[in-house]
Amino acid sequence: MAPIEVKKICCIGAGYVGGPTCAVIALKCPHIQVTIVDLNQARVDAWNSEDYNLPIYEPGLLEVVKEARGRNLFFSTDVDKGILEADLIFVSVNTPTKKSGVGAGFAADLNYVELATRRIAAIATSNKIVVEKSTVPCRTAESMRTILEANSKPGTRFDILSNPEFLAEGTAIDDLFAPDRVLIGSLQSAEGKDACAALSSVYANWVPRERILTVGLWSSELSKLAANAMLAQRISSVNALSAICEATGANIDEVAHAVGKDSRMGSKFLRASVGFGGSCFQKDILNLVYLSESLHLPEVAAYWRQVVEMNEYQKRRFSKRVVDTLFNTITGKRITVLGFAFKADTGDTRESAAITLIRDFLSERAKVAIYDPKVSEDQIWLDLQEALPTTPLEQSMCADRFV
Ligand SMILES: NC(=O)c1ccc[n+]([C@@H]2O[C@H](COP(=O)([O-])OP(=O)(O)OC[C@H]3O[C@@H](n4cnc5c(N)ncnc54)[C@H](O)[C@@H]3O)[C@@H](O)[C@H]2O)c1
């Protein structure tokens, strides 16, 4: 059989992953037409804006979009057209932690993945390679296959791949230009391997072949959760040690430096902090905890859960330290918070440790001033809404909390 040649790619989801990832594919593969579709009109309009007022901030992203947009990179709300025309479809929609129902607070909400998959099945009239780009629990590809096969038109075949994304926000473009690895999981059937080869060839336009790892579907899905859990575990480990340092007079930077010099360990990801934030670490570990519990592995679940619990402890410990240092009360005192996003070089505030700290400060009735060059005032208000006082008396007491 002739190798499958990918000529048109559609990416469902124009968010922090779909946008940069597929913009870079378009840049590096001028012979492939890439269309990124999303139901969110405002987001698509921002991607298409004449003055390049893009919906997300990432160093280097603007230059990529300027070069490829209108050439072979397109943004649209016409999801059906994108599906219809593509040979290969990335599903890069959000998979947040479930807020209600079975698994609430732990399991991933797969509703968006399911809706996108159902749309593909309903619309496709030719063979498609469907690629799971979203971070999902192990064996989600099987559910996607069941949905696609049960709802497709006769004669239409779907091959499903898992291709998790490892970019970190703030360095997304560098990470995409020179990834440590690209991971592709497929069924080990002849068709699965052909689909895997087709996607590998897309990446091979700029990624050295030895960095493109091909594995089984379930290993690929689990590797993504495993990578995030182990990265976050390093941060919780170093944060736990920081508490011992503060109690003993040891210096956590010196300890982390000494530990990281061990070549078996490496120096990266050992910075003690106020706790990790971002849309991925907590969500993906909780997902792993839920998976472990579902598999009747309570000890494994408890092990990973502790990484998140240590993170909560570190945030609480930090706020308490601030109060203790300021003579056990911060009522009426003005505290300035520089940086509201979850890390530098991004405007993303999801699970930012700053939100937890500011809520703690507000509950102690401090006056808080916040500045972040990449986050709008509206977004800050939105994120803090739950922390704001509700009664008129409280409101008048706190009227000048923000600048
Ligand atoms: N943010 C990161 O740094 C990062 C890195 C690696 C992996 N991931 C994973 O990638 C996935 C996407 O994350 P994100 O941060 O890009 O999310 P996001 O919320 O920024 O973007 C998701 C987009 O999908 C759109 N969408 C949802 N359902 C849709 C549908 N049926 N049809 C069309 N569009 C639809 C939403 O409108 C939204 O714009 C998640 O599973 C996440 O865990 C994220």
Ligand SMILES: O=c1ccn([C@@H]2O[C@H](COP(=O)(O)OP(=O)(O)O[C@H]3O[C@H](CO)[C@@H](O)[C@H](O)[C@H]3O)[C@@H](O)[C@H]2O)c(=O)[nH]1
């Ligand atoms: O030594 C460290 C390193 C990071 N952090 C914090 O950890 C959080 C996450 O940082 P980082 O991992 O750099 O950013 P993310 O964009 O969340 O990227 C993670 O999550 C993504 C989504 O799954 C993965 O693709 C990436 O590989 C993984 O690094 C941030 O709050 C950082 O401040 C620390 O506290 N100490």
